[in-house]
Amino acid sequence: MNSERSRWVALAVLCTGMLMIVLDVTVVNVALPAIQNDLGFTQSSLAWVVNAYLIAFGGLLLLAGRVGDLVSRRGVFLAGLAVFVLASLVCGLAGSQEVLIAARFVQGVGGAMTSAVILGVIVTMFPEPRERAKALGFYSFVASAGGSIGLLAGGVLTQGINWHWIFFINIPIGLATGVASVRLLPRDRGTGLGRGADLLGAVLITAALMLGVYTIVKPAAELGWGSAQTLSLGGASVLLLLLFVLREAKARDPLVPLRIFRSANVSGANAIQSLTVAGMFGMFFLGTLYLQRVLGYDSLTTGLAFLPHSVLMGALSLRYSERLVTRFGARATLLGGLVLIAAGLALFARVPVGGSYLVDVLPATLLLAVGISGAFPALAALAMSGATREDAGLASGLVNTTTQVGAAMGLAVLATLSATRTGHLAAEGRPEAEALTGGYQLAFLIGTALVAVSIAIALTVLKPERPEPAEDSEAEEELPLSVGL
Structure with missing residues (x-):
């Protein structure tokens, strides 16, 4: 093939x-x-x-x-x-x-x-x-x-x-x-974990998303968006998300x-x-x-x-x-x-x-x-x-x-x-x-x-897309949309 x-x-x-x-x-x-x-x-x-x-x-x-x-x-x-x-x-x-x-x-x-x-x-x-x-x-x-x-x-x-x-x-x-x-599927190798994985960032974002989804599908759906349980769990999810953003802004090799x-x-x-x-x-x-x-x-x-x-x-x-x-x-x-x-x-x-x-x-x-x-x-x-x-x-x-x-x-x-x-x-x-x-x-x-x-x-x-640039080494580093107008 x-x-x-x-x-x-x-x-x-x-x-x-x-x-x-x-x-x-x-x-x-x-x-x-x-x-x-x-x-x-x-x-x-x-x-x-x-x-x-x-x-x-x-x-x-x-x-x-x-x-x-x-x-x-x-x-x-x-x-x-x-x-x-x-x-x-x-x-x-x-x-x-x-x-x-x-x-x-x-x-x-x-x-x-x-x-x-x-x-x-x-x-x-x-x-x-x-x-x-x-x-x-x-x-x-x-x-x-x-x-x-x-x-x-x-x-x-x-x-x-x-x-x-x-x-x-x-x-x-x-x-x-x-x-x-x-x-x-082509074999690929990532950038590596050699400089250390952002474990704290991983814990924070996973906990924030799981808690957020849980809040939406459980207390919000069953008790209402204004219930004490929904507000407290939703607030905790938002707090975890903010802590994650702070962590990523300061981390040497951020998860995101x-x-x-x-x-x-x-x-x-x-x-x-x-x-x-x-x-x-x-x-x-x-x-x-x-x-x-x-x-x-x-x-x-x-x-x-x-x-x-x-x-x-x-x-x-x-x-x-x-x-x-x-x-x-x-x-x-x-x-x-x-x-x-x-x-x-x-x-x-x-x-x-x-x-x-x-x-x-x-x-x-x-x-x-x-x-x-x-x-x-x-x-x-x-x-x-x-x-x-x-x-x-x-x-x-x-x-x-x-x-x-x-x-x-x-x-x-x-x-x-x-x-x-x-x-x-x-x-x-x-x-x-x-x-x-x-x-x-x-x-x-x-x-x-x-x-x-x-x-x-x-x-x-949203901004209108720019046409694909000519052959360029920097362009190859990006994955631009470049679909033209």
Whole structure:
């Protein structure tokens, strides 16, 4: 196999690993009722099947990305796959609540290690701007469409066999990905730990992120954002984050060099990523609930309802995203995509009680598919635009961290406000379907507002990209976006 072809095959291998990680979240969501009945979870304890994974995943992404820079991105990717596959086996064999929750936490560790370094590997494998834009479009499709594909896969596996297979299916996929990665991924050596690792910084940022994600998914979601427990834990998380920033500003060899945030495009893109994912999360989570609890769909039919969204997003991401970014620039492509995402969420906000799939649901999902296929490859390019080769893993971990924190925050905020609105409508004597729909409509409106804030940030913070400079030794040290205007 020639080197040119092997790079693209290696990209497919990396994206297969990412797809396995992304699928795991929504596949588990679909299977939660079956898991609850089989293992005897209460409604409150059932949330830990998801939360245990999110806390480990969100808390370790930055650390895993930086370890990849210092040691080996290929090595971290392979180690993460091994941990994820073994934890998936234990999840599938779990016969008690405690074993499943513990295995889900370990699965989150493996997921963080695997996904944190993928973007860093991609941008080093594809230094030419047009090729990089195409590669990032493929990656973004997998990362974005995996959620809706997971709904379908979860319905098929749970209804066709049993919930254990949503975890067992990871084993052959993970093993095949690992074998192909050993053969195809380029060997790399990081900058090394010779001058000492920033252990204190690692402890502070991991503790801050884990505590922050825990606060969002547990006390904030269950007790409210103004509760004493939420405020105290949230304050502790912010304090740990401030201590981490102080540590990194003074450390001789920081875990996270603060220079990465000097780029307006990098900082702005990560802020947009977090807000947009938070707003969009309602489409998958609350949209699923609307289809099932209001329109009466089962889990398999719900998955099929999102299939056109995935197919359209795949076709656009793989064929046109790279051309748009190359022709118009990442900033302009991002703005167009965000406008379409906001329009799709606004359409969702008007779904009626007796809604029709073809009239009220499908047009919104297709608008979102078009918007996502343009916005997320552009966001990935902007978020990686200021990273040097030495910091590519860190920048990759940062992108994934903002995504996960945005998803967790979006789930907590939108689900809480939706439930509160539904409770108020039910107290007024409204029928159950009407009360539920009113709560979902509010959540979609808030999601639309979050994406509108993202548009404002894109207009005011992001800078138009500069064309690729001529052959230059200094330019080769950077990984600039350079997609032209």
